[in-house]
Amino acid sequence: MAASVVDGNGGSRLVVTLLGHVKELATQLEVHLGGSSPDLCKHLASQISSIAERSISLLITTSSLGGARKRSAVASPLSDASDAPFIKATKKRKTMDKKRHEVRVSSAGGGGDHPADDGHCWRKYGQKEILGAKHPRGYYRCTHRHSQGCAATKQVQRTDEDPTFFDVVYLGDHTCVQSQRAAAGQAAADALAPEYNDKPGTNLTVKTEGSTVEPEQQLQGWDTSAPFFFSSTPATASGCLVPERSPFSAPSTSENWGVSPATSDSNHVVSFPPFEVAGDDVQFVFQEVMSTIDRADGDGFVDELDIDVSSFFA
DNA sequence: CCGATTTGACCCCC
DNA sequence: GGGGGTCAAATCGG
Numbered sequence A: 001m002a003a004s005v006v007d008g009n010g011g012s013r014l015v016v017t018l019l020g021h022v023k024e025l026a027t028q029l030e031v032h033l034g035g036s037s038p039d040l041c042k043h044l045a046s047q048i049s050s051i052a053e054r055s056i057s058l059l060i061t062t063s064s065l066g067g068a069r070k071r072s073a074v075a076s077p078l079s080d081a082s083d084a085p086f087i088k089a090t091k092k093r094k095t096m097d098k099k100r101h102e103v104r105v106s107s108a109g110g111g112g113d114h115p116a117d118d119g120h121c122w123r124k125y126g127q128k129e130i131l132g133a134k135h136p137r138g139y140y141r142c143t144h145r146h147s148q149g150c151a152a153t154k155q156v157q158r159t160d161e162d163p164t165f166f167d168v169v170y171l172g173d174h175t176c177v178q179s180q181r182a183a184a185g186q187a188a189a190d191a192l193a194p195e196y197n198d199k200p201g202t203n204l205t206v207k208t209e210g211s212t213v214e215p216e217q218q219l220q221g222w223d224t225s226a227p228f229f230f231s232s233t234p235a236t237a238s239g240c241l242v243p244e245r246s247p248f249s250a251p252s253t254s255e256n257w258g259v260s261p262a263t264s265d266s267n268h269v270v271s272f273p274p275f276e277v278a279g280d281d282v283q284f285v286f287q288e289v290m291s292t293i294d295r296a297d298g299d300g301f302v303d304e305l306d307i308d309v310s311s312f313f314a
Numbered sequence B: 001c002c003g004a005t006t007t008g009a010c011c012c013c014c
Numbered sequence C: 001g002g003g004g005g006t007c008a009a010a011t012c013g014g
Helices: A007-033 A038-065 A177-183 A186-192 A215-220 A280-296 A301-313
Strands: A100-106 A122-128 A137-142 A153-158 A165-171 A204-209
Touching: none
Parallel strands: none
Antiparallel strands: A100 A165, A100 A204, A122 A137, A137 A153, A153 A165
8 A cells, every 4th residue: 555565575576476477387388398389388488488587677676776766756645546537527647646667678679779569559649858868758558548448558768878778667557458368378378379479588677666556466467567568478469569660579580589688788687598498408497497486485585586597597 | 541650739747 | 937748630651
């Protein structure tokens, strides 16, 4: 409730949630391993890696950043029932009681001028030069704003320091059905789709400043509360394509996997080598993943996770 | 032709 | 009054 539910706790919980998904996916992958669908396995593996990457980023952020880059989030004391009555009577703009997630992403695509797809369909509705910033800020809202009344918006702005990085601020929750579908485990089911476009690894740093985090959303998953999903979620499978300007919309091959940007910044960046293991190696990796997750469910998972993850992704 | 983007104007808050 | 967020007409692209 309190506005103090910020990084530390929220981040950890989110990580647990993320790892839960990893576990699910890993289980599915294990099931399909010896099976007939290598494509599905590949996709599941990419999903796992994606989520793991996010988890790590999140941990790094929550443990080391500790609120360094905090913006003046005018957190309203009011708890937000995000989908609740949007004040339409008055044209009040005010910094509404929206959940706010701040993410720093890298456009690892090389020359890309936009951050990666985050699994949602965004429509740009404005752009503005920001005082003191070198780069303009783009304003996006959910494509389904009108059709479904989805109030989610995001702001994308290239960082001053490194033009390959973007600060993405997500405001509000997605209430549109599609987004949830695209984000949830359904993505795995959709993996059977012929073309599972693996998107290049997107390095990102997450920061959450939710004024209120509905417990139910946290429990039931990360879909509505987490603004970022599988960067590798096949947009095509969910019938949702991001504007052609996305650097990652181009079909990419697995060799782009876990791209480490040329400008690999020391902090906030996590990247993985290509996930090219097979056969017994996969089994091994599974064991590592699963045991890591199991331990993550326990205490002090942060430390252990840090070690384990780096060990099996090294 | 429809939907997305661009871009200048408008509006609200500090 | 200025800065930032949104609107909406014009434009673009599939």
